Amino acid sequence: MRAYILRRLLQSMLVVFVVTTIMFFMFRVMPADPTTMFLEGGMTEEARQVLLEEWGLNGTLWEQYVRYMGNLLTGDFGNSFFYRKPAWDVLWPFIINTLWIAVPGLLLGAVIGSGLGMIVGWAPRGGKVERSGILLATIIRGAPSFVVGIMLLAIFSSWLNWVPGYGMGDPQGATGLMRYLNWDFAHHLILPLCAVIIFFIPENLLLMRSGVVEARTEDYIELVRAKGVSEGRVAWHAGRNSMLPLITWLFPALAETIAGIVVVEIVFSWPGVGRELVLAVVRQDYPVAQAAFFLMSIMIVLANLAADLTYSKLDPRVVYK
Amino acid sequence: MSMTFEALCTSLESKPPVRLQVQDLSVTYSTSKGPVRAVSQINFDVEPGTNFGLVGESGCGKSTVVKSLMRLLPDSAKVGGKVLLDGKDVLAMDRKALAAVRWTQIALVTQSAMNSLDPVFTVGDQIVESIRAHVDVSHAVAWARAEQMFAMVGLPAERLREYPHQFSGGMRQRAVIAMAFSLNAGLLLADEPTTALDPIMQDQIMSRIRDIQQRLHRSMVLVTHDIAVVSETCETVAIMYAGRIVEMGPTRDVLNKAYHPYTMGLQNAFPRIRAKGESKPPLISISGGLPDLLHPPKGCRFEPRCPFSTERCRAEDPELRPVGTVMAACHHIDRAEEFRRAALKAETWRVEEDVQ
Ligand SMILES: Nc1ncnc2c1ncn2[C@@H]1O[C@H](COP(=O)(O)OP(=O)(O)O)[C@@H](O)[C@H]1O
Ligand code: SF4
Ligand SMILES: [Mg+2]
Numbered sequence: 223m224r225a226y227i228l229r230r231l232l233q234s235m236l237v238v239f240v241v242t243t244i245m246f247f248m249f250r251v252m253p254a255d256p257t258t259m260f261l262e263g264g265m266t267e268e269a270r271q272v273l274l275e276e277w278g279l280n281g282t283l284w285e286q287y288v289r290y291m292g293n294l295l296t297g298d299f300g301n302s303f304f305y306r307k308p309a310w311d312v313l314w315p316f317i318i319n320t321l322w323i324a325v326p327g328l329l330l331g332a333v334i335g336s337g338l339g340m341i342v343g344w345a346p347r348g349g350k351v352e353r354s355g356i357l358l359a360t361i362i363r364g365a366p367s368f369v370v371g372i373m374l375l376a377i378f379s380s381w382l383n384w385v386p387g388y389g390m391g392d393p394q395g396a397t398g399l400m401r402y403l404n405w406d407f408a409h410h411l412i413l414p415l416c417a418v419i420i421f422f423i424p425e426n427l428l429l430m431r432s433g434v435v436e437a438r439t440e441d442y443i444e445l446v447r448a449k450g451v452s453e454g455r456v457a458w459h460a461g462r463n464s465m466l467p468l469i470t471w472l473f474p475a476l477a478e479t480i481a482g483i484v485v486v487e488i489v490f491s492w493p494g495v496g497r498e499l500v501l502a503v504v505r506q507d508y509p510v511a512q513a514a515f516f517l518m519s520i521m522i523v524l525a526n527l528a529a530d531l532t533y534s535k536l537d538p539r540v541v542y543k
Numbered sequence: 544m545s546m547t548f549e550a551l552c553t554s555l556e557s558k559p560p561v562r563l564q565v566q567d568l569s570v571t572y573s574t575s576k577g578p579v580r581a582v583s584q585i586n587f588d589v590e591p592g593t594n595f596g597l598v599g600e601s602g603c604g605k606s607t608v609v610k611s612l613m614r615l616l617p618d619s620a621k622v623g624g625k626v627l628l629d630g631k632d633v634l635a636m637d638r639k640a641l642a643a644v645r646w647t648q649i650a651l652v653t654q655s656a657m658n659s660l661d662p663v664f665t666v667g668d669q670i671v672e673s674i675r676a677h678v679d680v681s682h683a684v685a686w687a688r689a690e691q692m693f694a695m696v697g698l699p700a701e702r703l704r705e706y707p708h709q710f711s712g713g714m715r716q717r718a719v720i721a722m723a724f725s726l727n728a729g730l731l732l733a734d735e736p737t738t739a740l741d742p743i744m745q746d747q748i749m750s751r752i753r754d755i756q757q758r759l760h761r762s763m764v765l766v767t768h769d770i771a772v773v774s775e776t777c778e779t780v781a782i783m784y785a786g787r788i789v790e791m792g793p794t795r796d797v798l799n800k801a802y803h804p805y806t807m808g809l810q811n812a813f814p815r816i817r818a819k820g821e822s823k824p825p826l827i828s829i830s831g832g833l834p835d836l837l838h839p840p841k842g843c844r845f846e847p848r849c850p851f852s853t854e855r856c857r858a859e860d861p862e863l864r865p866v867g868t869v870m871a872a873c874h875h876i877d878r879a880e881e882f883r884r885a886a887l888k889a890e891t892w893r894v895e896e897d898v899q
Contacts, residue, residue, distance in 0.1 A: 346618055439617075441658040445719070448613055449673040450645030453638075459661050466663075538706040539662060 230530065234523035241519040242294065242512075246287055249508040277301060277509075294516070300509035304502070309509040313495060317517070319390060320494035322402065323414050324483055328476070330415075331422025336468060338423065339430025340461045344438065355427065363424035367482050371417045371489035378413060385413050388491045414490040421482045429471055433464025466537050473529030480518060545679045548687045554678075560591040560762045561648055561729030563612070567624035570607050570616065570786075579836045581607045583786045584624070586863075589730070589779070594756060594763045596777035596794060598770060598809065602833050604786040605766045606654065609734045612764070613649055614641055628730065647677050650728035652752075656716035656739040660707040667703030670722045677726060692721035696751060713744040720752060724759070731756070731763045737772075749776070770810060774798055782806045785833050785844040792869025802871035802879045805829070805845050807886035827889045843874065850891045851875060851882055 274280045278289055278300055293300060299309035342355030362370065379387030391406040401407070437443060437460035446459045484496030491497075495514055502510040534540045546554070570582040581604045589595040597605050610616045612626050614633060626633040628648055633641065653659040660669060670689040671682060680688075690700040696717040707715055716736065723731055736752060737745040753776055756763055765777055773780050774794055781791040782805060790803040801807045811827040831848040834840050840847060843856040855874050863872040866879075875882070885891045 441653055441655050442661040444610075444615055445651065445653055445659045446661065446669075446672075448615055448645055448651045449676055449722075450642040450647065451672060451676040452642070455672075455676075459664075462663055463661065537663060538665075539708045 227527075227531070230527050234527060237523050238516070238519050242291070242516050243287075245512050245515045246290055247283075249512060250283055250286070277303060299513035299516070302502075302507055302510045304505050304507040304510070309513040312510055313498070313513055313517070316493060316495040316498045319492065320483065320487070320496060322411060323418050323486065323492060323494065324479075327415050327418025327483075328422055328479065331419045332426050332472060334419065335423040335426025336430040336461075336465070339427040340434055340457060340464070342427065343431040343434025343464070344457045344460070347435075352431075355431065359424035359427045362420060363428075367421060367485045368489050370420050371414075371486055374413055374417055374420075375489065386410050387413065390493055414486050414492045417486045417490065418483060421486065422479065425471070425475065426468065429468050430461070430464055433467050434460045437461075437463045462536075466533065469529055469533050469536060473525040473532075474522075476522065476525045545681050546684065548680075548684045551678060551680055551684060551688060552691075555727040558727050558729055560760055562591045562627075562629050563589040563595075563730055563762060563764070564627040564630075565608075565612070565624070566627065568608065568611060568626065569623040570604070570611050571621045571623075573619050573621070574837075577837050580839065581620075581786050581836060582611070585781075585783075585786075585788045587779075587781050587788065587791060589762050589764060591729070591762055592760045593779065594765055594777040596773035596780040597764060597766045597783060598768060598773055598780060599783035600768055600809075600833065603783045605783055606734055607786075608783075609651070609732050609764065609766055612732060613645060613651060615651075643677070646673055646728060647726050648728055649730045649732060650723040650726070652716075652719050652723050652731065652733040652736045654735045654738060656712045656719065659719050660715060662707055665704055665706055666710070666718050670703070670718075670725050673722055673725050688725060689721070692725055693718075695724065695755065696721045712740055713748065716740060716744075716748055717751070720748070720755075724755060727759060727761070729762060731761050732766075733763060734766045735768070736765075738767075752776075770798065782809065785839065786836060787844060787872065788863060788870075789845065789873070790869060790871045791863070796868045800867070800869075800879075801883065802866050802869060802876045803845075803873050804849050804851050804882055804886065806871075807883060808848075808892065811886065811892070827892050829892060843872075850885070851878070 271280070278286060278293075280286075281289070290300065297310070299313075301307060302309045302312045305312045338355065342352055345351035345355070375387045378384050386409060389410065391410040434457070440460075440463075443456060443460055447453075447456050480496065483494070484500060486492065487494040487497035488500065495517075499511060499514040502508075502514065565585065565587050567584050567586060568582055569580070569584050572579040572581055585608065587595065597608065599605055607616065607620070611620070611622050612633065614622075614636075616622060622634060624634065628644060631640075631644075633644065633649075636644070660666060664672075667686060667689050670692065671685040674680065674685040674688055675682070686703070689703055693700055693703060698714060698717055698721065702710070702714075707718075710718060716739070720736070723733075733752060737748045740748060749772055752763075752765075755761075756776075765773070767773060777794050779792065780794040780797050781788045782797070782803065783789070784805050790797055790801065790806045797806060798810065801810065808827075808829040812829065829848055834844055834847060840857075841860070842858050843849065843852070843861050846852045846856045849856065853875070859874065861872045861874045863870045864876075866876045871879075873879075
């Protein structure tokens with residue numbers, strides 16, 4: 223088991239290395255010299271060279287690459303062209319903001335989605351519950367991801383005026399954790415959070431349902447029922463077995479989910495890392511974009527690893543060598 | 544205050560065997576092609592402490608009967624009639640009463656050794672679950688009971704901590720049997736408990752079940768298509784064909800002096816116990832297959848395959864009626880003597896294929 227984890231970690235590092243390399247070259251071969259964008263006209267060639275050096279854009283492409291990777295190892299992502307400060311310092315507040323909607327959003331989405339999936343899967347085949355469950359999931363999944371967000375905005379913000387529809391609110395001088403632990407923040411958080419949850423429900427629901435539908439005809443489910451346990455307990459056996467396919471899908475799907483979260487951040491003007499990434503690409507602020515991609519690739523490989531390990535915990539038949 | 548292990552065992556050991564009376568049991572599956580009448584108005588009794596054999600070829604409705612006795616059929620199945628357990632009708636019970644009789648009064652050993660245990664729970668936990676669903680005992684006491692049951696089927700107690708995939712097929716089936724006896728239910732339903740296993744394992748498991756049944760004095764419904772197993776195990780036997788019981792009675796009488804041509808044919812398909820010096824008769828199988836239950840024949844359901852069929856057989860469905868010590872559903876039971884002699888000959892069955 224330990225050897226397996228070690229091997230997987232090495233593989234993961236290789237993946238991150240390759241992704242980082244590709245990102246590096248992708249941004250460098252893009253046309254346009256960033257200095258031209260940020261430089262006031264009339265800058266001397268000398269001043270320009272100084273700036274290029276500061277940004278790590280001097281020397282051959284190969285030299286730039288080696289320097290970039292070396293710095294990365296020491297945790298230095300380079301300086302943002304746009305903010306003129308270290309990319310990491312730029313990113314981390316946005317990351318925290320994203321985590322506020324992503325983590326509870328994904329967790330609640332998974333729990334609510336698979337819970338509903340269990341109910342829908344357990345309901346009589348072809349009945350009302352099954353049909354409306356599947357219909358709802360298909361509609362949400364089929365709709366473009368911004369539609370749900372915009373509908374939430376239209377209903378709860380514009381029409382009912384229950385919650386604000388823009389941004390994260392004003393911390394009003396609060397610092398540290400207190401920035402987040404106040405009513406105003408929660409008020410702003412609720413709508414984008416709901417959008418993430420809703421975005422995440424359908425896949426969970428459909429996967430859990432098909433797992434349960436499959437499991438309910440298994441012989442072992444019949445025997446569990448024969449034992450005279452409660453119907454909820456029988457459903458639990460089916461659900462517990464259906465979690466296996468769900469887990470294999472859930473963690474790798476985080477990658478896809480990032481796209482959904484970006485959309486939510488943009489629709490709700492939530493200052494998260496996804497929205498910032500899009501802005502960074504538009505601004506040709508490569509260090510920030512590269513840093514964001516780097517963090518994402520780490521997150522995705524870790525998610526895959528977590529999927530494997532959770533799977534082995536849930537399914538005793540899986541042995542890693 | 545939950546029970547001690549000793550109290551649990553004492554209370555379980557004093558349980559009497561159950562009397563089962565099945566009256567006019569019918570099961571119809573609704574399918575996309577129409578209603579399939581898998582079981583038509585069957586009647587039988589299992590006396591307390593006896594073994595009842597249900598025999599017939601695959602698809603004749605044996606599992607459907609067994610499942611309906613525990614109300615395990617899918618929603619697509621409509622069940623009619625009565626299933627009386629010591630006089631109480633299982634089919635009329637509410638959810639709570641039903642859950643209470645399951646496993647305490649009727650336990651089940653299913654057909655597939657491989658898939659009848661949940662792969663993601665330990666075998667021990669699954670046995671414990673069956674116990675704690677019905678009696679107020681601690682996990683430790685239930686576990687001790689599971690160990691006792693494992694010892695009874697010849698499995699080492701440590702293996703309770705393992706998962707089903709770590710067991711061989713034979714061991715899994717023994718574990719399922721251990722679970723079936725966990726609450727010493729008065730009636731055991733065993734649906735082809737050995738078909739999924741290799742022949743040597745089949746004999747072992749069957750004699751294990753027989754031993755336990757004898758020792759604990761339980762009632763049992765044993766489903767099989769193996770006549771030899773029935774003759775060794777069951778006091779009474781019913782032969783099923785296309786959802787009907789076509790012959791039923793004391794096992795020895797049914798097998799020695801069959802009245803229904805289908806019973807005669809079935810016996811030909813199995814090696815029979817014969818007197819010393821008697822030559823080995825060829826195994827003859829009955830040609831053809833079960834009738835389509837979507838459109839069952841109007842007359843006798845066995846008619847299309849019966850070598851003795853007549854005009855009357857095509858027109859009229861024969862009823863099960865008493866003849867000697869048994870009951871048979873054939874229009875021509877008066878000619879049974881003659882049929883029995885003819886049935887021994889392969890050419891009677893219009894078949895040339897010799898199974899051996
Ligand atoms: N869930 C079901 N839906 C529709 N038909 C079924 C179902 N289960 C069994 N049947 C049909 O009922 C008949 C009897 O099946 P079964 O009881 O399994 O027979 P056996 O156990 O004797 O092999 C078969 O014709 C089978 O096709
Ligand atoms: S009733 Fe006729 S067809 Fe049916 S078993 Fe008897 S002889 Fe054969
Ligand atoms: Mg069967």
